[in-house]
Amino acid sequence: MKDYLIDTHCHINMIEEFSIEEILHNAEEAGVKKIIVPAAYAADIDVVFNLCRKYENVYGYLGLHPSEVKDWTDELEERIIEYSSSDKIVGIGEIGLDYYWDKSFNDLQQQIFIKQIKLANKLNLPINIHDREAHKDTFDILKAYNKGSVVIMHCFSGSPEFAKECIKEGMYIALGGVVTFKNAIKMKDTAKIVPEEKLLLETDSPYLTPVPYRGKTNQPAYVKFVAQEIANLRGMSFEEIQDCTTSNAERILGI
Ligand code: NI
Secondary structure, eight states, rough: OOSSESSSSOOOGGOOOOOOOHHHHHHTTTTTEEEEEEOOSTTTTHHHHHHHHTTTTTTEEEOOOOOGGGGGGHHHHHHHHTTTTTEEEEEEEEEEEEEEEEEEOOHHHHHHHHHHHHHHHHHHHEEEEESSSSSHHHHHHHHHHHOOOOOETTTOOHHHHHHHHHHHOOOOOEEEEGGGGGGGGHHHHHHHSSSSGGGEEOOOOOOOOTTTTSOOOOGGGHHOOOOHHHHHHOOOHHHHHHHHHHHHHHHHHTT
């Protein structure tokens, strides 16, 4: 039985209140042994890669967030390919569609999303998906273009019905701090129905801080509150949720 947690999506490079050493120390104390840091901005490609090289329990996803796709270049793609030869780079992410912030370049978002899916396929790496108010297009594009990469729906925000559709396609559902919010009924319902072998935990630090620290800066240590809430909702023990989510992450990410 796995006796530690994994935070499968956290931007530790964006946490301003603590140093990286403090963040990793707090995580360790909270029983969080492995941390996956996604790239979002173009500049993150180097930042994430360097964090992975420097810290043993830090792994990375490389890619461009949908809001940042105007920065996509051939050179960037070359660098992602080069860095991905490292064992510490465990996926392409966070990539996908975001129709919430700016709808003026949805076409470009889709184009670069498809490019990055193909890149993940070529490199035989999992894909970490950002989908905000773009459930249908995200799903349809993945279904049409993804050839064999494991798909993780990061910070899943759809309905339980949508979760079921994703799971039917073999995708993984990663849940974060929102599940602890009192009014997040949809998310709590989703947490109850995802099969154990498809469930992952994350914080999306520094955002979406779980109760009881809601409103403060998030950090990987707080993934334990996400695990506890999901355990409560499912009538399972903390240890059972820890075991299945950690096993899933290690299996699909090869860590
Ligand atoms: Ni993120």
